[in-house]
Amino acid sequence: MGVVTEQTTDTIDLTAVANFRDVGGVTTHDGRTVATGRLFRSAALGKASDDDIATLAGLGLRTVVDLRSVAEADAAPDPTIGDARGVLLDVLADAERISAPADLDKLIANPEAVAAANDRLEQGSGVEHMIGAYRGLVNLPSAKRAYREFFTGLLDGVPTLFHCTAGKDRTGWAAASFLTLMGVDRDDVYSDYLRTNDLFLPAMAHVFDAFEAAGGDPDLLRPLLGVSASYLNVAFDEVAIQYGSIGDYFAEALGISADEQDRMREQFLI
Secondary structure: OOOOOOOOHHHOOOOOOOOOEEOOOOEEOOOOEEOOOOEEEEOOOOOOOHHHHHHHHOOOOOEEEEOOOHHHHHHOOOOOOOOOEEEEOOOOOOOOOOOHHHHHHHHHOOHHHHHHHHHHHHOOHHHHHHHHHHHHHHHOHHHHHHHHHHHHHOOOOOOEEEEOOOOOOHHHHHHHHHHHHHOEOHHHHHHHHHOHHHHOHHHHHHHHHHHHHOOOOHHHHHHHHOOOHHHHHHHHHHHHHHOOOHHHHHHHHOOOOHHHHHHHHHHHEO
8 A cells, every 4th residue: 555644635625626535534334434545536637736746646646547538538638646557447438428527618618509508408408417427327338347447446556546527426426336335324425425516616617607608507507517416316226226235236237246345345444
């Protein structure tokens, strides 16, 4: 395991990387705690400042896992962070379209596209898109492949930082399913997931402003740029319908055996 600095990870403040936090620090059903300093999540790293990179390197990261598409990663590559190995796992390779936040820069630069998007969003297409996306996070073959490699990599590649574009959906499901497997209470899983609305939405102020300047209603973007408990409900409901339990999802969908699941708990629970 890499050496972690004495800096308290829950107080790390990155200047140009949104939605960063330590996944650990929460307790489980049996009174154990998910260790801190071993698993971190964030939004995209492409705009990280030199200070941000130095701070992240100080965490002793061994692996940085990028859950974005190849196109997203090529457009905004991750910086090199210390000696960490970079791994690209395209969760949505089999999806018809990539996540909404990845398309926004192009959209807000085109007033006609903004007008068309505003009309669709008024009809509820944002929520509909997100519900479909969260089903895909559980069921897409590419999602199963990516999450299998991500979770098995945690057995010998921590400390690890994982991210997507916004750090909320592909990253959010990875964190929520991991914490659930560890035995964290559902309320605490949702609490971590919903922190994105505080940690990511403020970084999107320029997008809301540009959308409004181009004639759109910025409030209609919130279903796409934020998170909702109803989205995570969809994913957990899909797990229950298709597999029964989180352990069965890991075993059947991701091919991670019960023994490997126990090894993950040994790795992360103290």
